[in-house]
Amino acid sequence: MSSFDNAVAYLSNSTPSDVPSTVKLELYGLFKFVTVSSLPTSPRPSIFDFTGRAKWDAWAAAGNKYTDKSAAQARYLEIAQSLGWTEGKAVESTSENKSNGGFGVSVSAMERPKDEDDGTLQGLAVSNDLEGLTVLLQKNPDLNATDEYGYTALHLASDRGHLAIVELLLKNGADRTIKDEDGLSALELAEAAGHQSVVKLLNT
Structure with missing residues (x-):
């Protein structure tokens, strides 16, 4: 794992409040500059999409400031170090920090700051409610429906590292190829957040 990947995994699992x-x-x-492209690949969101517009502007700002990936990676590592990451530091992965998702990455925690179970597929996936999700699946909901932020339940479970939820969704036919509004699949979210067990499952 490169220093950049290690820093991404650290921030995704150890989010200071x-x-x-x-x-x-x-x-x-x-992160978007380094992993996707130097500038946003979609039109700038409307002024009514505050979060989407802020994220788009942050990506564009990075693209306008840096000329190559190495400089952007160096700045990312600099910020990561100021937040507690050190070179070669082992990334801890606990149920508590997993629930925080990650930040600085295109992960759902930027959109969903609270892990609330609202009874929907997405809410049950985020809160890691396996029993509740099992009951809901008996009603044959649309597993590939997206929430207001463009995330499916599989996106959210993968981002949070909820392996049992991911497995249940896949067994019931969830589409692992669907992209979120940033063009990332459930697999890519899991990779960005450093959830290797989920990555392995999604690759099978």
Whole structure:
């Protein structure tokens, strides 16, 4: 795992609670610059999509500031170090920090700041409610429906590292190829968040 990947995994699993939104957005823009392209690949969201517009602007800002990936990676690592990451530091993965998802990455935690179980597929997936999801699946809901942020239940479970939920969704026919509004699949979200067990499952 490269230093950049290690820093991404660290931030995805060890989210300080007091990180300003400006820092989160800068990390997000740098991550997109390094892993996707230098500039956003979609039109700028409308002024009514506050989160989407802020993320788009952060990505564009990174693309306008940096000329190559190495410089963007260096800045990402600099911020990561200021937030507690150190070179070669083992990434801890606990149920508590997994529930936080990640930030600075194109992960659902940027859109869903609270892991609330609202009884929907997405809510049950985020809250890791296997029993509740099993009951809901008996009603044959649309497993591939997206929420207001463009995430399917599989996206959210994969981002949070909820292996049993991911397995249940896949067994019931969830489409692992669907992309979120940032063009990322459930597999790519799991990779960005460092959830290797989920990555392995989604690759089978």
